[in-house]
Amino acid sequence: MKAYIHIYTGNGKGKTTAAFGLALRAAGAGMKVFIGQFVKGKTYNENVAITRYLKNIRVKQYGLGCFIVNTPTEGDIKAARKGLDEMSKIINNGKYDLVIMDEVNIALYYKLIDIEDLLEIIKNKPEHVELVLTGRYAPQELIDKADLVTEMKEIKHYYKKGIEARKGIEY
Amino acid sequence: MKAYIHIYTGNGKGKTTAAFGLALRAAGAGMKVFIGQFVKGKTYNENVAITRYLKNIRVKQYGLGCFIVNTPTEGDIKAARKGLDEMSKIINNGKYDLVIMDEVNIALYYKLIDIEDLLEIIKNKPEHVELVLTGRYAPQELIDKADLVTEMKEIKHYYKKGIEARKGIEY
Numbered sequence: 001m002k003a004y005i006h007i008y009t010g011n012g013k014g015k016t017t018a019a020f021g022l023a024l025r026a027a028g029a030g031m032k033v034f035i036g037q038f039v040k041g042k043t044y045n046e047n048v049a050i051t052r053y054l055k056n057i058r059v060k061q062y063g064l065g066c067f068i069v070n071t072p073t074e075g076d077i078k079a080a081r082k083g084l085d086e087m088s089k090i091i092n093n094g095k096y097d098l099v100i101m102d103e104v105n106i107a108l109y110y111k112l113i114d115i116e117d118l119l120e121i122i123k124n125k126p127e128h129v130e131l132v133l134t135g136r137y138a139p140q141e142l143i144d145k146a147d148l149v150t151e152m153k154e155i156k157h158y159y160k161k162g163i164e165a166r167k168g169i170e171y
Numbered sequence: 172m173k174a175y176i177h178i179y180t181g182n183g184k185g186k187t188t189a190a191f192g193l194a195l196r197a198a199g200a201g202m203k204v205f206i207g208q209f210v211k212g213k214t215y216n217e218n219v220a221i222t223r224y225l226k227n228i229r230v231k232q233y234g235l236g237c238f239i240v241n242t243p244t245e246g247d248i249k250a251a252r253k254g255l256d257e258m259s260k261i262i263n264n265g266k267y268d269l270v271i272m273d274e275v276n277i278a279l280y281y282k283l284i285d286i287e288d289l290l291e292i293i294k295n296k297p298e299h300v301e302l303v304l305t306g307r308y309a310p311q312e313l314i315d316k317a318d319l320v321t322e323m324k325e326i327k328h329y330y331k332k333g334i335e336a337r338k339g340i341e342y
Contacts (some may be wrong), residue, residue: 004329004340006184012321014179014189017196021188021217024195024342028216029339045199046192052199053224097339127214130340147334149327150183157322158175163318168200168268169175169193169301 003097003130004147005122009138012152019100019132020046023057026130029099033057036087036106038080038135041065042171058096062086063103063122072110078156080112087121094126105135105142174268175318176293176299180276180309181321190271190303191217194228197301204228207258209251209278209306212236214228215342229267233257234274243281251283258292265297276306276313286312 006022008015009041023033033056041063050057062083064075084107091099107113122145125131133142143149177193178318179186194204204227212234221228233254235246255278258280262270293316296302304313314320 004334007326008185010324012323013319013321014185014192014321017192018185018189018323020192020195021185021190022192023216024191024220025188025217025342026339028220031339044196046196047199049195049199049225054220129234129280143326146327147329149186149325150185151190151326152183152185153181153322153324155178155314155322156317157320158262158318163175168197168202171196 003128004018005145006130006132006141007138007149008132008134008145008152009136009149010135010151010153011136013156013157014152015134016142017046017101018150018152019102019134021098022132024054026098027054031056032095033100034096035059035100035102036060036083036090037156038083038112039063039076039103041152041160045144045168050090072112077112080107082124084113084117090133091121091125091129094129097128098130098132100132100134103135104133105138107135108142117143119145158169174299176316177301177303178309178314178320179303179315179323180303180307181322182307183244183325184328185323186305186310187273188217189321189323190273190305193303194271195225197225197269198225202227202268204269204271205255205261205267206230206271206273207261208232208234209254209274209283210234210247210274216339244281244304248291251278255284255288262292262296262300262302265300268299269301269303271305274306275304276309279310279313280306280308286310288333289313290316295311
């Protein structure tokens with residue numbers, strides 16, 4: 001079965017959760033899933049459920065946490081490059097049917113990783129490996145290579161009412 | 172903790188999977204989740220994974236399958252109304268922290284259910300119950316009541332290349 005490249009981008013809620021929902025669907029169909037999370041450093045609650053119950057999904061973080069309000073440090077860059085390197089091997093060995101590069105667009109946007117390296121990974125991936133790339137600011141070069149691109153567009157958001165992120169809903 | 176109303180709408184991929192990803196996150200945080208699926212009649216692969224491994228998520232279908240190419244029948248209407256009725260009770264009893272009404276917007280669009288009944292459920296819901304409504308064509312009256320609305324906008328879709336829906340990825 002030929003596999004495809006998906007992108008979930010845009011400023012709305014639902015990019016990472018859509019990727020995780022897809023992982024759940026794929027796992028239910030017996031596929032093996034790897035989720036690598038760029039930028040993010042802590043363990044989110046979706047990962048708790050996965051690690052505990054869903055044996056054919058593996059999740060790993062390649063970030064130090066959120067730097068959006070600050071400038072990325074050398075440590076952020078190092079963590080993201082290590083992630084890209086590891087994920088390149090994981091994609092290439094073909095053991096996982098679905099590979100999710102969560103927030104990889106953010107890693108590109110902040111120049112933690114080089115788009116040429118990512119395009120190279122995409123170009124050389126085994127045919128059966130489905131690839132999902134998430135995060136705001138997906139660059140046009142990446143969109144050009146993708147088969148399926150969805151923009152999650154914020155129409156209304158309660159953050160604007162001053163509500164804080166809540167456990168189980170936002171993280 | 173006060174809870175909110177989310178809507179995932181639009182013509183792009185990722186509405187149902189975003190809701191399921193949110194269910195996974197909530198389950199990881201120890202919340203109880205109920206997912207009712209309008210229109211959909213068969214068991215999807217995300218449900219297989221949930222039923223097998225995630226004990227604090229319950230999924231139920233309230234549809235006869237896809238009628239999008241045809242006109243809804245009396246059977247479709249009956250199934251959807253039964254769903255709304257059951258879910259109204261489930262929301263009201265407050266036992267579930269997160270309730271997902273998957274494809275409820277489609278049920279509204281095809282007039283299987285009455286928007287007034289849904290607005291009544293929303294108005295009377297217990298404060299702690301988080302509600303997620305998915306499906307294309309969310310009506311403005313519903314958007315007005317929601318706290319968080321995301322439009323999944325199709326930028327590029329491989330269906331247009333004539334690729335058929337694949338197990339584990341589309342269903």
